Amino acid sequence: MKRFLSLLFLIFSQFLFSENGVIWQQVSGSWKIDKIGEESFLYDIRTNGYKFNYSELINNNSIRTLASYKYDRISLKLNAYNPVSQSSVAVFFDSPADYREFSAFRFSGSKTEITKIQYITSRVKDTTLPRDRKLNFEIKTLEEKTISLPYSSNHIIEISFKKNRTVLSINEKEIMSVENKDRPEASQLGIYHTGNLLKVFYFEVFDGRKPVIMDNFSTDTIRRSTVKAAVEKKQQ
Amino acid sequence: MKKSILAFSALLLFAACGSDKTELSFKNSTDSEGPIKEIIWAEGDANWGEEEVAENSVSSSKEVNETTGRIECAVDDGSGFGSATIASESTGTETVSIDEGSSNVVTITATK
Numbered sequence: 001m002k003r004f005l006s007l008l009f010l011i012f013s014q015f016l017f018s019e020n021g022v023i024w025q026q027v028s029g030s031w032k033i034d035k036i037g038e039e040s041f042l043y044d045i046r047t048n049g050y051k052f053n054y055s056e057l058i059n060n061n062s063i064r065t066l067a068s069y070k071y072d073r074i075s076l077k078l079n080a081y082n083p084v085s086q087s088s089v090a091v092f093f094d095s096p097a098d099y100r101e102f103s104a105f106r107f108s109g110s111k112t113e114i115t116k117i118q119y120i121t122s123r124v125k126d127t128t129l130p131r132d133r134k135l136n137f138e139i140k141t142l143e144e145k146t147i148s149l150p151y152s153s154n155h156i157i158e159i160s161f162k163k164n165r166t167v168l169s170i171n172e173k174e175i176m177s178v179e180n181k182d183r184p185e186a187s188q189l190g191i192y193h194t195g196n197l198l199k200v201f202y203f204e205v206f207d208g209r210k211p212v213i214m215d216n217f218s219t220d221t222i223r224r225s226t227v228k229a230a231v232e233k234k235q236q
Numbered sequence: 237m238k239k240s241i242l243a244f245s246a247l248l249l250f251a252a253c254g255s256d257k258t259e260l261s262f263k264n265s266t267d268s269e270g271p272i273k274e275i276i277w278a279e280g281d282a283n284w285g286e287e288e289v290a291e292n293s294v295s296s297s298k299e300v301n302e303t304t305g306r307i308e309c310a311v312d313d314g315s316g317f318g319s320a321t322i323a324s325e326s327t328g329t330e331t332v333s334i335d336e337g338s339s340n341v342v343t344i345t346a347t348k
Contacts, residue, residue, distance in 0.1 A: 028319035030330070052274050052310055054317035064315075099316030131316060134286075188315075225311050225320035227272075228265075228345040229332050 022065055022203075022213045024190070024222045027099060029061025033220040042200040042217040047084060049194050053134040055099040056122050057192060060088070064095065064190030066223055069205060069212045074159040074189065077201040081152040085111050087195035090120075091157055094180075096187040100124045100137040103180065105159065105168050107149065114149035117168070119178045143178050151196065256337045261297040262307075264289040265345040270312065272320075272346050278305025289344075297339060304333045311346050320346055 024031070029044045042063070049060045057064070071093075080089045088108040095102035102122050109115045118141045125136050149155065149170070158169040166180040191200060205213035215221070260282065264272050268291050275284040275295065281302040289295045307322040322344075324332045334340040 025313070025315075026318070026321075027316075030321060050274070050276060050280075050308070050319065052317065052319070054310065058310065058317055058319060097315055099318070131312065225313050225318055226347055227307065227309060227311075227320045227322040228325050228347075229307050229322045230325040230343045231332065231334055231340055 022215050022221060023067065024063050025066045026222050026224045027057045027062040027064055027190075027192075028059075029063070031061075031063050031222055031224075033217050033222070035218075039201060040216060040218045042203075042222075044193065044198055047082070047195060047197060054132070055137055056139055057092075057099045057102075060090070060192040060194040061198075062092075062190060062192030063222065064092075064099075065188045065213070068096065068186045068188050069207070070186040071189070071205045071207050071212050072161045073206040075156070075202075075204045075206075076191070077154055077156050078191070079152065079154050079199045079201070080107075080114070080193065080196045081199075083109065083111050083151050083196040085195070087111070087114075087151075087193075089114075089191070089193040089196065089198060091159060091189075091191050093159065093189040094183055094187050095189060096184045098124065098131075103166070105157075105176070109149075109151070113151065115146060117145045117147055117176060119143040119166070119168075119176060143176060145176055147175065154201070257299050258301070258303060258334065258336050259297045259339040260300045260334060261339070261341050262289060262295045263341055263343045264291050264293055264295075265343050266292045268344065268346045270346065272309045272311060272344060274308075274310035274317075275344075276308045278302035281305060294341065300334075303336045304331055306330050307332055307342065307344070309344070309346065 028049050029046045031044045033042055044061050046061050052058050088106055090104040090106040092102040092104035100122055104120050106118045106120050107114045121140050123138055125138050129136050156171050160167045164179055164181045166178050167174060168176040202216045260277060262275055271288045271290045273286055273288045277300055282298045282300045284295055287295055309320050310317045311320045322330060
């Protein structure tokens with residue numbers, strides 16, 4: 001019986017944690033997949049992003065789902081480490097198509113700890129302008145809270161969407177509940193960071209009880225814009 | 237006469253030093269899927285900012301200090317501008333080597 005239950009659990013966990021068809025789009029940074037022991041994870045080898053100023057996502061190191069999903073709960077385990085003086089990590093959602101449109105919980109801190117959580121939105125300032133116009137986006141902080149969270153520790157972040165509110169819990173403790181009336185029906189979501197290194201151990205998304213994304217990063221499903229480079233000629 | 241030889245030698249030395257500059261420019265291949273811009277060499281050793289390089293065109297040439305490094309640029313992937321990673325055609329790695337003291341042209345093929 002015990003053996004049967006373990007086998008059942010194994011099959012169930014394989015199903016539960018197998019890559020659930022999600023393809024990630026690397027927006028900026030250099031995201032990779034690795035494994036230590038039995039635990040695989042997503043990580044980024046870059047600390048800071050380049051301030052190209054087309055969007056908050058390109059300015060930081062970010063990764064987003066390629067497809068759009070309908071969801072009411074996000075759960076992930078992450079670890080931010082090696083911070084520099086200005087450090088932040090954000091989980092963003094409600095990002096329909098355009099990189100400049102999203103809502104997010106942004107965790108920022110000093111070199112020693114994470115000290116602040118902000119609920120922010122990013123919106124296009126002037127929709128009539130071409131997409132390559134710099135600084136045509138606006139970040140607004142709608143709510144802010146002081147906290148004390150250590151770096152180099154695993155934190156479980158859970159974001160639930162209940163009626164008109166979005167609730168953030170960290171390590172199973174409710175931290176912030178914000179009003180969020182105009183959610184898109186379906187949208188992309190992801191994470192970004194700057195001023196630190198980041199590991200993400202799993203990223204799960206649900207629509208009610210239905211799992212939508214169950215990625216434990218055992219396989220590399222990151223789509224990267226690629227540039228082939230060749231030294232063509234050299235003149236002395 | 238001695239003075240003239242010395243002055244001529246100094247001039248030659250100056251000219252030799254001048255030719256030691258390592259320069260880099262980028263050609264956007266005809267196989268690219270669009271123009272490229274915001275090219276960054278070796279983690280910011282040189283950057284081409286908003287200079288847009290159309291397909292089959294060559295960027296301006298800049299003096300660089302690093303002879304090995306990553307190349308990144310911004311490309312519009314359909315949802316907005318994202319940063320593209322490079323892969324050297326000869327090695328398959330994310331670093332490219334150029335010749336010190338030469339004018340180097342690196343051909344870039346950007347695909348989505």
